[in-house]
Amino acid sequence: MKSVWRQPLFLIGFGIVAFFLGGSYVFEWIFGNVPKQTFFIEENGRAVEGPPISPSWMHPLGTDQFGYDMLAKIMLGAKYTILAAMAVAALRMLIAIPLGFVIGTYFQRQRTWINALIDPIHYVPMTIFAVLLLTPILWMPEEGFSTTINERIIFQVIIMALITVPIVATLIGNEANLLYHQEYILAARTLGASRRRIIIRHLTPQLREKMLVLYGQQVVESLIIFAHLGLLQLFLGGTDVDYDPMFGDPPKSISFEWAGIFGNSFQYLQGAPWLPLGPAVSFAIVILAIAAMIEGYTRAMNGKVKLTKRKKMAFVSDETIEWNQQQLKSKLILLKKDMTASK
C-alpha cells in the first residue's frame, strides 16, 4: 500500500478531497455554520450593488440572491455531499460484494439467466427511479415532515444504495466467475479447497483492487445522482416546501449541501452565472479528484496483487530470484535491440 502514496495522481486527488472535507469542518469551527450575509456593497456612501453580488475579493464566488456568501455555503455544504456520496457507495458495495460472490460461486449455472434478467435495468434511466422512490421521503408534505432529518438522510442513502445493487452485484459475480476459470483456482479445487476457502483466499485478494476502483466509480455516480436530484428540487435530507399560495418561498434545502445550492440557483444562470457555476464546478472538482485517485491507485497496483501473509514456498532465496529476473531482463533488452537493429 505504501506505493499508492508515491503516485502523484493519487496524492493530488486525495489532497483535494481532504481539502474539501477537512476544510468544511475547519470552516464551520472558525466561522460558525451561518454564512456571512451582505445586503449591499457601498462605494463612497452609495449602494452600488445588491444581492446577488458578483464575485469580488470580498466574496470570491459572489453571493446568492439573499446576500449569503457562496464560498461559505459551498465550504459548509461540502461535508454533507461528499460524506453522503461515500456512504451510498460504501453501503452499495457492502451489499453487492457478498451477493456477487454468491452469484459467482454458487449460482454459476444460473448465471446466464441472472444476467439476462438484470440486463433490462440498463434501459431504465436511474435518475427517474431515484426520483420516484425518493419523492415521498424528501418532498415535504403540506402538514410538514413526520420524520427527522437524520432519518431522512438514512432513508435516502439506503434507497440510493439499493437502486443499483443488482447491476453492481452481477458485475462482481461475472468478475468472480472469470476467476473460476483460472488455472490456479482449478488446481485449488482439485486439491480439495472448499468454496468458502476459495472465496476467502483467492477471490477476495484477487478482486480487492477491482473492488476499490469500483467503489470510487460508485462514489462518482452517487455524486452525479445527487446533482440530478438537486435540479429536481429533491435535496439531501429533505426539501423544505413553502405551501403559502401567495408569497411562497422557493423550495429550500435544509442544509447547505451542494445539490440544494445547485438546484436552487440554476434558474439564475443568465443573470448571475456564478450562482449555479460555483456548486457545479465544485461537483466537477471533487469528481475529477476521485477519478485521479482511481487512476493513481490502478497505476500503483498494476499487476500487483496483495496477498495475506503466508509461509514462504520458494525453494531458492530471494537474491537468487532477483538475480534471475535481472538476467532475464537484460537478455530481453538485448534481444529487443537486436530485433530493432535487424529491421
Next chain:
Amino acid sequence: MKGFFKWVVQFVVALISILLISGAPQLITGFQKGELLWEEYIETLQFHMKSLWDFRDLSVDYYIGRGEVRQVPVFPQLFENISYSLQLLFLALAAAIIIALIGTFITMLLSEKSRSRVKLIFYFLESFPDILIILLAQLTVVVIFQQTGVLVSKIAVIGDDKIYWLPVLCLMILPMIQLYRLSMLTFEAEERQMYVELAKSLGFGKAFILFLHIFRNAIISVFFQSKKTMWFMLSNLFILELMFHIPGIMYYMSENLSGILFLVTVLSFFLPVFLLYSLGEWYFIRRMSRGGAAL
C-alpha cells in the same frame, strides 16, 4: 427457439418489475409512518394495470401552477413529446458512435506514446459531470450572444418550436467520450491478436488492417459493452430536458411524478431501446456463430 423463449421471459420479467416499482412510493410513504400499506399498494398496482390496459384513453395529471390539475392524454399529445425526446436520444447516440469510432481510428494510427497521453486526457474528460457541460454550453451561447449579438442556438425552448443541435451536442459529448475509451480498449486488445501480426507480416498497411480486420471484430465487443453508455445517456437526457426546458416527456415528470406517468415514461424508453439492443444482440450472435468473426 431457446433464445426466443429466453427473450420473452426477460421481457416479461422486466415489465413486471417496472410495474411493481411503479407502486413503491405507496409502500415508502407507509413505511415512514411505521405501517405497511400492502392493500393500498396492491390497489395502486391494479389501478395502474387497468389504466395501461386501455391505453388509448390513458392520461396523466399535469399541474399548472399551484394545485390546478389538467388531464393530458397520452395519445396523441404526450406521444408527441415522447417522440421528440426519442429523436434527441437517437440523434445523439448516432453522433456519439460515429465520432467515437472516427476518433478511435485516428488515435490507433498514432504512435504508442502519444496514444497513452490522449487516453489519459480522455479519462479525465470522461469524469466531467453532465450538469457542468450543459451549464458551460449554455453560458457559452449567452456570452457569444452578449459579445457579438449572434444567437448561435436557443438555450431554452419557448412555445412550440423545437431546438435540436445544441441539446444533441450536449447530450452527445459524454457518451462519445465513454464510447471512445471503450472502443480504444477493445481495439487495442484486438491489435495484440495473432491474426493482426500475420496481416502485418504479409505487408498490409496499418490503416487497411485496422479498417478491414480489427474493426469488424472489435465492433461486436463494443456493442455488447455499450449498454452502460446507453444507461448513462438516459439519465443525461432527463437532466438535459430540464435544463433546456425541452417539452419532452421529462418535462411532465419534473412537475409531478405519479405512478402512471412513471410507467409511461419508463416504458416509452424501455421498449424502443430494449428492442434495438435485442435485435443487435441477435444479429451479432448469429454472425459470431456462423464463424464470421471471432470474439
